[in-house]
Amino acid sequence: MELTYATYLHLDQLLSLQQPRSHPEEHDELLFIVSHQAYELWFKLQLHELDKIKRDFRDNHLYGAIGTFKRVRTIMKVMVEQVDILETLTPMSFNSFRDRLEHASGFQSSQFREFEFVLGYKRAKMLEYQQQNTPAYEQLVRRLHEPSVVDSFYDFLEQHGVTIPAELRGRDATLPNIPNETVEEGILRLYKSQPHLEVLFELMTDFDEGFQEWRYRHIKLVERTIGSKHGTGGSLGVEFLKQSLFHPIFPDLWAIRHKL
Numbered sequence: 001m002e003l004t005y006a007t008y009l010h011l012d013q014l015l016s017l018q019q020p021r022s023h024p025e026e027h028d029e030l031l032f033i034v035s036h037q038a039y040e041l042w043f044k045l046q047l048h049e050l051d052k053i054k055r056d057f058r059d060n061h062l063y064g065a066i067g068t069f070k071r072v073r074t075i076m077k078v079m080v081e082q083v084d085i086l087e088t089l090t091p092m093s094f095n096s097f098r099d100r101l102e103h104a105s106g107f108q109s110s111q112f113r114e115f116e117f118v119l120g121y122k123r124a125k126m127l128e129y130q131q132q133n134t135p136a137y138e139q140l141v142r143r144l145h146e147p148s149v150v151d152s153f154y155d156f157l158e159q160h161g162v163t164i165p166a167e168l169r170g171r172d173a174t175l176p177n178i179p180n181e182t183v184e185e186g187i188l189r190l191y192k193s194q195p196h197l198e199v200l201f202e203l204m205t206d207f208d209e210g211f212q213e214w215r216y217r218h219i220k221l222v223e224r225t226i227g228s229k230h231g232t233g234g235s236l237g238v239e240f241l242k243q244s245l246f247h248p249i250f251p252d253l254w255a256i257r258h259k260l
């Protein structure tokens with residue numbers, strides 16, 4: 001059979017995957033489903049691109065990393081803007097089908113945890129909330145043990161003459177990346193001595209800021225939709241989400257800005 005737009009994109013399958021659980025169907029449940037599915041697709045692409053960035057860093061491929069950071073930063077902006085759409089859902093409208101979600105929550109998104117893990121924000125405890133013995137779980141465990149984008153950034157910096165302390169090199173990969181003054185001094189030197197690297201560092205900062213913006217927008221979305229209620233995932237809701245609100249992915253890039 002000749003390839004068509006529909007067969008190439010598997011549209012029959014894709015468009016049959018939006019299945020509201022409310023009966024009679026609540027009008028806004030489709031918006032809720034489509035929006036979450038769209039985010040899962042963006043997560044999938046972000047993971048794919050971040051894997052490339054890790055390779056670019058390891059291979060000292062500056063322009064590859066710049067091009068791809070430009071892309072992940074732009075996708076992140078779209079992810080932030082998309083919150084606007086769900087904010088057209090009113091608390092009463094969400095309540096009309098919220099019970100049908102049972103304990104399902106974005107909290108259980110394994111791709112979101114992968115996203116955090118690959119970026120070095122590793123919290124092994126988060127595995128407890130994932131369904132075990134599934135391919136997604138195995139993948140997440142792999143991510144937990146793999147070097148993060150920050151570890152690959154160290155490889156890149158080292159190739160530009162930055163000393164990476166042994167304690168960072170030999171660190172337990174399942175723990176979160178943490179800021180380090182020696183690395184910060186090295187980045188500061190590069191900012192001043194190799195101005196073309198500034199383009200990369202600024203794009204990384206854009207991406208990092210974008211992720212924090214997403215967290216902020218998501219919290220406000222939650223607050224306006226369910227207020228102080230607990231989440232369907234069983235957490236305290238807004239209070240739980242605030243714990244990660246200002247968590248930077250590249251703290252070393254933020255730490256030196258007053259010295260630039």
Ligand code: HEM
Nearest residue numbers: 036039105106107109112222225231232233234235237244
């Ligand atoms: C009406 C819309 C939404 C509400 C009321 C809502 C509510 C919540 C709440 C209360 C939590 C805390 C965990 C829990 O106990 O459930 C949470 C976590 C989460 N939600 Fe949403 N959410 C909404 C939309 C979205 C969308 C569109 C996404 C996109 C994928 C999303 C992704 C997540 C993620 C990834 C977490 C875990 C965050 C973390 O661990 O830091 N949520 N959500």
